[in-house]
């Protein structure tokens with residue numbers, strides 16, 4: 001470990017939706033800060049004006065708030081350009097950076113001619129060019145020796161300096177490149193641990209070399225958690241995979257479940273249990289225990305976690321969690337929270353994501369059930385006519401509580417000599433519109449006898 005005060009940062013570039021992999025990176029940083037009494041910094045890396053959008057920045061704030069990863073300090077690189085400019089000048093003055101006028105085509109053409117690997121060949125290194133139109137600033141990396149990344153997860157990873165091209169650090173447009181701004185800020189913000197995805201490991205030697213060239217001394221400690229992959233073992237991609245945290249929020253995953261599940265992609269507590277709270281993670285987390293191999297983002301497993309957690313919620317919390325989802329339904333004006341509360345425990349047992357909750361019991365709120373055609377076709381045969389008639393008669397005079405409703409309805413099966421399933425299915429479809437749903441007798445009680453009878457008759461009439 002380090003004796004510097006723990007100061008970590010999460011440094012997203014606002015170029016798209018907030019990625020689940022990014023959420024995990026943010027979480028590991030946040031947990032370490034909270035555990036060590038350190039600071040968790042949110043740094044928006046928005047120097048690339050062409051790729052950034054303000055709405056993505058808002059998306060980052062929203063997503064972080066949703067999962068409860070609160071930050072102690074907030075910076076935006078777009079407001080700190082003077083610092084990067086000063087660092088670039090310092091490197092130029094000390095001979096560690098030089099201006100280069102090669103275009104990408106020049107660089108590629110020479111590589112082709114050499115027959116060697118692609119990359120910059122140092123063409124302008126000693127040409128003594130000045131800053132000017134079309135010229136980019138490059139960092140002069142050493143030709144000899146090695147740069148070692150002391151990685152808390154991977155151990156020492158060694159890079160041969162000769163294989164490290166001189167990277168552009170200021171574009172010809174004057175925009176500082178990611179690696180420069182990143183290093184300048186890590187130094188300025190006195191970052192103790194850089195925890196970021198494995199994808200960045202190949203460029204980390206450049207970060208270290210720049211850090212040293214800028215005279216900052218001992219670099220921060222590094223930790224590169226493994227990439228997150230899909231079921232085909234491909235790195236999760238924005239185009240191919242559902243990676244946006246917002247997607248999971250909008251489908252009705254619980255934020256604590258997201259954090260628990262994402263933490264597990266790469267880390268588990270010493271006793272290897274799979275379910276834990278954020279507080280437990282703060283107590284038990286350690287970077288040494290983060291694995292090296294790619295972590296599989298298994299949506300099925302996440303869903304199962306979510307279902308378990310929904311089931312375990314106190315009813316009031318469950319109802320409160322469903323409310324915003326109900327507000328987005330096409331029939332939101334018909335939804336009634338108090339009525340929903342009466343069936344909530346039954347719904348809670350049967351769903352995996354919160355978006356499923358209100359639609360499962362829509363028939364309690366709508367004037368008429370929304371008839372699912374497949375369910376209707378499957379159940380409303382000739383037997384159904386006698387079942388519906390018998391139910392209408394039986395329900396007239398019984399006590400309207402689940403037990404007697406159930407007895408009376410199943411009694412019809414005996415009376416007509418059909419299976420219990422055959423007796424129940426048409427009734428369920430007449431009442432709820434579907435063959436599957438919450439327990440029928442309880443639902444009927446809540447719906448009330450009059451409405452229930454009206455629905456039986458309506459279905460009966462439709463059957464002719």
Ligand code: GLU
Pocket residue numbers: 010011012013045182195196197200
């Ligand atoms: N802006 C970089 C990214 O979004 C951050 C890399 C880092 O954490 O150093 O990937």
